[in-house]
Amino acid sequence: MSTALLKVNQLSRSFGNHLAVNALSFNLNKGEVLGFLGPNGAGKSTTMKMLSGNLAPSHGEIIINGYDLLTEAKQAKKHIGYLPEQPPLYKELTVKEFLVFCAQINQIPSKKSNSAVDTVIERCGLTDVTQRLIANLSKGYQQRVGIAQAIIHSPAVVILDEPTSGLDPIQIREIRHLIRDIASEHSVILSTHILPEVQMLCDQVQIINQGQLVLSDTIDGLCQQMQSSSLLVELLSPPALITLNNIVGVTNVKQLGQNLFQLHYSPDNNPTDAIVSLAVTQQWQLRQLSPEHHSLEDVFMKIIKNEQVA
Amino acid sequence: MLILAKNELYRLFLSPLAWIILALSQLILAYLFLTHIDYFNQIQAKIATIPGAPGITELIAMPLLNNAATLLLLISPLLTMRLIAEERRNESLPLLLSAPLSSSEVVLGKFLGTFSFLLLLLLLISLMPLSLSIGSQLDFGLLASGLVGLALLLSSFTAIGLFLSSLTKQPTIAAMTTFSTLFLLWIIDWAGNTQLTSDSSSLFSWLSLLRHYETLLQGDVHSSDLAYYVIISVTFLVLTIRRLDSERLN
Numbered sequence: 001m002s003t004a005l006l007k008v009n010q011l012s013r014s015f016g017n018h019l020a021v022n023a024l025s026f027n028l029n030k031g032e033v034l035g036f037l038g039p040n041g042a043g044k045s046t047t048m049k050m051l052s053g054n055l056a057p058s059h060g061e062i063i064i065n066g067y068d069l070l071t072e073a074k075q076a077k078k079h080i081g082y083l084p085e086q087p088p089l090y091k092e093l094t095v096k097e098f099l100v101f102c103a104q105i106n107q108i109p110s111k112k113s114n115s116a117v118d119t120v121i122e123r124c125g126l127t128d129v130t131q132r133l134i135a136n137l138s139k140g141y142q143q144r145v146g147i148a149q150a151i152i153h154s155p156a157v158v159i160l161d162e163p164t165s166g167l168d169p170i171q172i173r174e175i176r177h178l179i180r181d182i183a184s185e186h187s188v189i190l191s192t193h194i195l196p197e198v199q200m201l202c203d204q205v206q207i208i209n210q211g212q213l214v215l216s217d218t219i220d221g222l223c224q225q226m227q228s229s230s231l232l233v234e235l236l237s238p239p240a241l242i243t244l245n246n247i248v249g250v251t252n253v254k255q256l257g258q259n260l261f262q263l264h265y266s267p268d269n270n271p272t273d274a275i276v277s278l279a280v281t282q283q284w285q286l287r288q289l290s291p292e293h294h295s296l297e298d299v300f301m302k303i304i305k306n307e308q309v310a
Numbered sequence: 311m312l313i314l315a316k317n318e319l320y321r322l323f324l325s326p327l328a329w330i331i332l333a334l335s336q337l338i339l340a341y342l343f344l345t346h347i348d349y350f351n352q353i354q355a356k357i358a359t360i361p362g363a364p365g366i367t368e369l370i371a372m373p374l375l376n377n378a379a380t381l382l383l384l385i386s387p388l389l390t391m392r393l394i395a396e397e398r399r400n401e402s403l404p405l406l407l408s409a410p411l412s413s414s415e416v417v418l419g420k421f422l423g424t425f426s427f428l429l430l431l432l433l434l435i436s437l438m439p440l441s442l443s444i445g446s447q448l449d450f451g452l453l454a455s456g457l458v459g460l461a462l463l464l465s466s467f468t469a470i471g472l473f474l475s476s477l478t479k480q481p482t483i484a485a486m487t488t489f490s491t492l493f494l495l496w497i498i499d500w501a502g503n504t505q506l507t508s509d510s511s512s513l514f515s516w517l518s519l520l521r522h523y524e525t526l527l528q529g530d531v532h533s534s535d536l537a538y539y540v541i542i543s544v545t546f547l548v549l550t551i552r553r554l555d556s557e558r559l560n
Contacts, residue, residue: 049404052404052407052408053407053408053558054404054407054408054558055558056558056559073410073412074410074411074412075410077408077409077410077411078410080408081408082404082408084401084404086401088400088401088402088403088404088405089400089402089405090317090321090402091400092321092324092325093321093324101313101317102405102409104313105313105314105405105406105409105410105411106409106410107410149405
């Protein structure tokens with residue numbers, strides 16, 4: 001496949017006897033956002049560090065835009081933008097000075113460097129703070145400067161390690177907006193332990209636990225998993241339980257309250273229509289009918305737990 | 311590489327440290343300079359009659375350069391300690407490591423940045439003896455040899471400091487170890503002075519940073535002395551590069 005911007009093959013890394021990342025393989029195509037999920041200590045940051053060239057893998061290879069990160073490091077690194085957990089900033093510089101320096105070390109020709117800096121300042125919403133010292137900026141703005149630094153040279157792959165940690169809800173929304181904006185032009189790898197973030201931002205999800213890939217799926221596939229096979233029904237004048245149980249497709253009924261029922265059904269036989277028409281003809285006084293969703297959290301917990309049992 | 315050096319120098323001047331070092335070292339050396347002149351004035355009448363007596367350069371400029379070397383031995387650990395240790399502490403090192411730069415470029419950039427600051431300091435110091443040329447005759451050859459010696463000495467100070475800074479996360483530890491190493495290399499030939507004949511002492515005196523500087527201060531430019539400083543600087547720079555590379559592996 002020539003379209004994959006990033007190819008990771010059997011990537012492993014051990015610290016002494018501790019195997020932090022174990023035989024990780026995946027591809028990232030152009031314009032995709034890949035979410036890396038996992039509990040703390042699962043090996044997310046280690047993977048990110050290896051992808052950005054800050055840490056050499058014990059085994060395996062990383063190919064970025066056709067360049068091997070280990071043997072052609074300089075070429076490969078031109079195509080990576082990396083934001084570690086802690087944004088790497090020289091706090092005694094102003095935002096503008098810092099970004100000019102970043103443009104220079106990323107080998108943007110001096111003619112283009114001014115326009116690159118201006119573009120990135122605008123994209124990351126830093127226009128009002130260009131002349132301020134980075135040390136005096138809020139955490140949210142520092143994070144934006146960190147992101148600006150990662151995308152200044154228009155890399156093919158942008159690697160963001162927990163970009164929204166430690167921010168307030170408004171800043172989180174702004175940063176997410178920014179990430180989605182970046183994703184329109186770059187491929188993004190994002191690590192996080194905040195699940196809704198993945199749902200909002202990513203096309204592909206990988207769940208990693210104890211250094212191993214336990215799930216790799218598109219976000220749609222994951223949503224399918226999250227679709228459960230139960231309905232929540234509220235009826236003001238409900239019939240006997242047995243009547244509900246006899247509706248075609250219903251496998252099990254559980255009474256949750258006086259008027260509230262949980263109906264399980266087989267996935268290929270959804271009884272929603274039948275319930276609606278029965279409720280009308282038999283005057284059950286339908287008040288609520290909603291499919292129950294497993295949250296991503298449930299799926300996540302299920303996968304992690306299964307993994308631990310196995 | 312030059313961009314890194316420029317950035318390093320620029321950030322140095324943003325901190326008060328650079329200005330304080332420049333100001334205070336000027337102050338101290340100016341005071342010593344004046345005492346050397348004072349001394350020269352006292353003995354001038356006596357030595358004027360002796361043929362081939364030491365001149366103004368030997369009696370004022372060279373002692374001043376000697377004092378400057380001692381002072382810089384104390385100062386340079388403070389400058390080099392932050393180079394890598396502080397970046398590591400602020401977690402800003404990934405910025406350089408994930409940029410398309412090799413470890414040697416990072417190390418050389420940092421080295422050149424700090425070294426050029428010290429050269430600037432050297433330039434300011436050299437203005438003092440040069441000012442004597444207004445009213446007197448200087449031995450420029452001797453002065454040049456002394457200044458070259460001091461410059462080489464500073465390059466080895468910087469290289470040693472940079473290496474020790476790459477070993478740790480704490481700038482103060484880097485400063486302390488650098489100072490101890492420099493001081494040990496400074497006085498190591500004291501052992502050589504007491505037992506001039508044994509083999510180990512000649513090794514010690516060869517290792518001494520001071521011994522090679524002294525010959526240069528006397529105006530004896532030996533390529534072996536110049537080579538010594540170059541070897542020391544290159545060795546420690548290579549060690550630093552190796553150290554940064556191995557960090558990715560471990």
